[in-house]
Amino acid sequence: MKMQNFKLKESGLNRFFGPLESKIMEILWTSPSEMTIKDVQLKLDEDKAINFNTVMTVMNRLVDKKILQKRSVARSFHYKPVITIEEFMDTQSKELTYDLIEQFGSLAVTHMVDALDKVDPELLDQLEQHILLLKRDR
Structure with missing residues (x-):
């Protein structure tokens, strides 16, 4: 999986992802199990209030980029990184x-x-x- 945009002046994950994408990926990579959008939003809320729909949109874009996979569980979706x-x-x-x-x-x-x-x-x-x-x- 080759990332299309590399930002030379950034550091860490921000070289490959936008700021919110980076935070979401950090949360998911450090989680021992799959997480829902709400789980991720609550972790992000420790920093500042981020709208549920914004988190959902970014996470689904990461699915489209094949960085995350999601699966339906009951009435919600569970997300996890495709690779470590x-x-x-x-x-x-x-x-x-x-x-x-x-x-x-x-x-x-x-x-x-x-x-x-x-x-x-x-x-x-x-x-x-x-x-x-x-x-x-x-």
Whole structure:
């Protein structure tokens, strides 16, 4: 699932979602079970009053985007994320990396390597091992 809009100047989930979408996804990703629109609205209400219809519209748009799935239970709908936040972030970072390399080629790779001086040395060691494995498998 590739998100269509990436906001460079935002951070976290706001890079992929609007502000309310981000809050809703955070609530659903931290919930141990499915939630109704009312459940989500009550969690959002801890910050400020948000209209039920607004929450319903945003959650149904997230269903249309295939981020959430909903199912009918009695007289209400229950929502849950299609994938975990870890799977979502993994997929998005992979898609962004492939897009950067496709668009900018060696420039993107050069800038990624330049950015490595700011990462944890343990991460650098993991990257080195991964590169060695890729070279060996070729």
